[in-house]
Amino acid sequence: MHNEILKKLPQIEQEYQVKLLYVAESGSRAWGFASTDSDYDVRGIFIRPRNAYLSIDKPKETFEWIENSWFDVGAWDITKALHLLRKSNCILLEWLQSPIIYQQYPNVQKELFELAELYYQPKVIVHHYRGIAKVVSGYSPENNAKNEISAEPIKLKKWFYMLRSLLSAYWTVKTSSIPPMELDKLIKILTIEEQKAIKELVEFKSDKDEHFTWVPTDAMQHLVIFLWQETNVQSTKRTVPDNNILNNWFRKKLDETDY
Numbered sequence: 001m002h003n004e005i006l007k008k009l010p011q012i013e014q015e016y017q018v019k020l021l022y023v024a025e026s027g028s029r030a031w032g033f034a035s036t037d038s039d040y041d042v043r044g045i046f047i048r049p050r051n052a053y054l055s056i057d058k059p060k061e062t063f064e065w066i067e068n069s070w071f072d073v074g075a076w077d078i079t080k081a082l083h084l085l086r087k088s089n090c091i092l093l094e095w096l097q098s099p100i101i102y103q104q105y106p107n108v109q110k111e112l113f114e115l116a117e118l119y120y121q122p123k124v125i126v127h128h129y130r131g132i133a134k135v136v137s138g139y140s141p142e143n144n145a146k147n148e149i150s151a152e153p154i155k156l157k158k159w160f161y162m163l164r165s166l167l168s169a170y171w172t173v174k175t176s177s178i179p180p181m182e183l184d185k186l187i188k189i190l191t192i193e194e195q196k197a198i199k200e201l202v203e204f205k206s207d208k209d210e211h212f213t214w215v216p217t218d219a220m221q222h223l224v225i226f227l228w229q230e231t232n233v234q235s236t237k238r239t240v241p242d243n244n245i246l247n248n249w250f251r252k253k254l255d256e257t258d259y
Contacts, residue, residue: 005042009023025099032183053096130169
């Protein structure tokens with residue numbers, strides 16, 4: 001499938017009259033716990049010719065190209081990406097750490113992530129990931145006096161979404177840094193026993209489809225409760241640069257890629 005995706009990218013650039021600066025896999029395949037029927041979530045950042053940004057009409061900031069139910073490409077204009085980078089957008093922060101890169105303009109991933117490290121706010125990241133965990137699980141620690149996770153069957157895919165989100169928030173609370181995208185890296189802040197249990201669960205999930213349901217073990221329930229408790233904190237706001245660095249980087253890329 002990787003080669004098929006690579007073949008489509010020039011076609012997409014031609015169709016939308018853009019240059020794809022960065023294209024990578026997002027979702028469970030990049031997170032490290034894909035199911036047997038996981039699709040390909042290809043995401044990218046593009047730039048237009050300089051004149052497109054000098055028009056009285058703002059150019060469209062996004063596009064979505066759908067091949068079929070297994071493969072779609074969603075992409076953001078570089079200006080949108082830089083706006084969101086400045087706001088610590090966690091989706092973008094994940095894209096920039098994807099282990100599966102299909103295409104990139106030289107050094108774009110490295111340069112954008114270095115910019116992200118200048119502007120990120122821990123509070124935003126923790127709030128984002130705790131919010132995802134709440135939505136996915138339907139669990140709200142503020143409304144659960146007993147601090148108990150239901151032992152009812154849950155889709156294993158959903159459990160991993162919740163677990164990974166809480167681990168991302170926990171990483172930021174513990175390190176005050178941007179959490180890594182991959183689950184294998186995130187779990188390094190846990191005990192050896194907890195890491196082992198999660199790796200075994202990843203292996204267990206590897207031959208299951210996305211609808212497979214599972215009853216959480218006591219150990220997994222206790223870990224999730226611990227992560228909820230440890231991430232219920234207020235993070236200190238960081239001092240970040242003004243917009244000049246981002247504007248200069250954008251102009252530099254326009255100079256390099258204009259056509």
